[in-house]
Amino acid sequence: MIKITISINQAALHLTAKPEQSVLEVLLEHGIPIRQACTNGVCGICITPLLEGQISYGQRQARGLNAKELQAGYFLPCIAHCESDIHIGKPKVALR
Numbered sequence: 001m002i003k004i005t006i007s008i009n010q011a012a013l014h015l016t017a018k019p020e021q022s023v024l025e026v027l028l029e030h031g032i033p034i035r036q037a038c039t040n041g042v043c044g045i046c047i048t049p050l051l052e053g054q055i056s057y058g059q060r061q062a063r064g065l066n067a068k069e070l071q072a073g074y075f076l077p078c079i080a081h082c083e084s085d086i087h088i089g090k091p092k093v094a095l096r
């Protein structure tokens with residue numbers, strides 16, 4: 001099992017992920033509020049900061065991220081799988 005730590009509002013939650021699950025699936029399974037739309041790496045609405053650890057998009061491309069967001073360490077949980085334990089921040093776009 002892989003561990004995902006998510007820091008939201010100064011609290012850290014520890015989640016476990018199966019290797020075949022996308023990070024978005026894990027967050028939703030644990031009731032973490034995150035916006036989603038395309039679930040295909042295109043719209044960018046699930047954008048979230050990756051603070052530590054490695055993720056992989058496999059054959060897919062994170063088209064929903066611009067160069068500035070990539071450089072700032074953001075990733076797209078809807079198409080990302082964990083390559084190691086990861087630590088992430090609060091999803092950038094709040095649920096309405």
Ligand code: FES
Nearest residue numbers: 037039044046078
């Ligand atoms: S839901 Fe569209 S990029 Fe993640």
